[in-house]
Amino acid sequence: MPMDHVDGDNKGELVLYALSTCGWCKKTRLLLEDLKVEFSYIYVDLLEGEERNEIIEQVKKYNSNLSFPTLVIDNDKTIVGFNEEKIREALV
Amino acid sequence: MNHPEVDEAKVDDYYLKIKKQAESAGYHLNPDVEFTKSLIKSIIINENRYGYGACPCRLSSGMREDDVDIICPCDYRDPDLQNYDACYCGLYVSGEILTGEKKLKAIPERRPSPEQREKIMINKKPESKDLPFPVWRCRVCGYLCAREEPPETCPICKVDKDRFERFI
Numbered sequence: 001m002p003m004d005h006v007d008g009d010n011k012g013e014l015v016l017y018a019l020s021t022c023g024w025c026k027k028t029r030l031l032l033e034d035l036k037v038e039f040s041y042i043y044v045d046l047l048e049g050e051e052r053n054e055i056i057e058q059v060k061k062y063n064s065n066l067s068f069p070t071l072v073i074d075n076d077k078t079i080v081g082f083n084e085e086k087i088r089e090a091l092v
Numbered sequence: 093m094n095h096p097e098v099d100e101a102k103v104d105d106y107y108l109k110i111k112k113q114a115e116s117a118g119y120h121l122n123p124d125v126e127f128t129k130s131l132i133k134s135i136i137i138n139e140n141r142y143g144y145g146a147c148p149c150r151l152s153s154g155m156r157e158d159d160v161d162i163i164c165p166c167d168y169r170d171p172d173l174q175n176y177d178a179c180y181c182g183l184y185v186s187g188e189i190l191t192g193e194k195k196l197k198a199i200p201e202r203r204p205s206p207e208q209r210e211k212i213m214i215n216k217k218p219e220s221k222d223l224p225f226p227v228w229r230c231r232v233c234g235y236l237c238a239r240e241e242p243p244e245t246c247p248i249c250k251v252d253k254d255r256f257e258r259f260i
């Protein structure tokens with residue numbers, strides 16, 4: 001899976017599904033970088049073919065609306081959208 | 093992320109064009125010019141990528157007929173401005189955000205999910221009524237007209253013909 005990885009403090013497994021063109025996705029990524037946590041991210045709009053379908057199905061499991069950013073914590077907790085408060089709370 | 097393929101002069105032109113259009117129609121662009129220009133750059137990227145200026149904050153299918161509701165300005169801009177003082181991306185904002193009385197924040201997605209959209213498409217056959225002309229509605233601004241076909245361009249908000257729906 002073509003995830004990009006950012007090093008930092010381990011606060012659980014964080015996966016950010018994002019779009020390369022989206023302003024709120026960018027703010028979310030920058031927030032995670034500011035918080036200095038370890039996370040992986042993927043730009044779904046840049047994927048093609050099978051890979052794209054696979055990742056789309058993955059996102060839908062956590063967020064049936066298929067909206068971005070979708071942040072998944074430990075394959076369990078999902079935060080949809082740039083919700084700064086919720087993200088900070090989840091990562092203390 | 094850098095998008096070196098779009099040059100800044102093009103972004104500036106586009107910005108001035110839609111700013112003028114927005115203001116003359118009573119809309120406001122986000123006063124955070126840096127944020128606004130980065131969204132505009134993304135719309136241009138999408139134009140180049142897909143052939144239409146799809147919403148930068150939504151996943152495009154690459155097929156215009158599936159994405160016609162999210163070509164900027166999208167069908168959801170006006171209801172979101174009404175309910176949340178901004179469009180989904182934060183490109184367009186209300187007067188209260190413009191003056192700083194309210195603060196811009198991310199808002200929930202109003203566009204139906206892919207499954208819901210399919211259902212809507214299936215149920216969307218307007219009944220034909222006994223009218224001399226059908227009535228067409230611009231899904232972006234609500235403009236109505238009674239004629240054989242919608243106009244090439246909405247005379248009010250300037251979007252393309254395929255943004256019209258049969259209303260009556």
Ligand code: SF4
Pocket residue numbers: 131146147148149162163164165166167168169179180181182183184
């Ligand atoms: S949400 Fe805003 S930027 Fe996105 S398509 Fe709608 S009007 Fe354009």
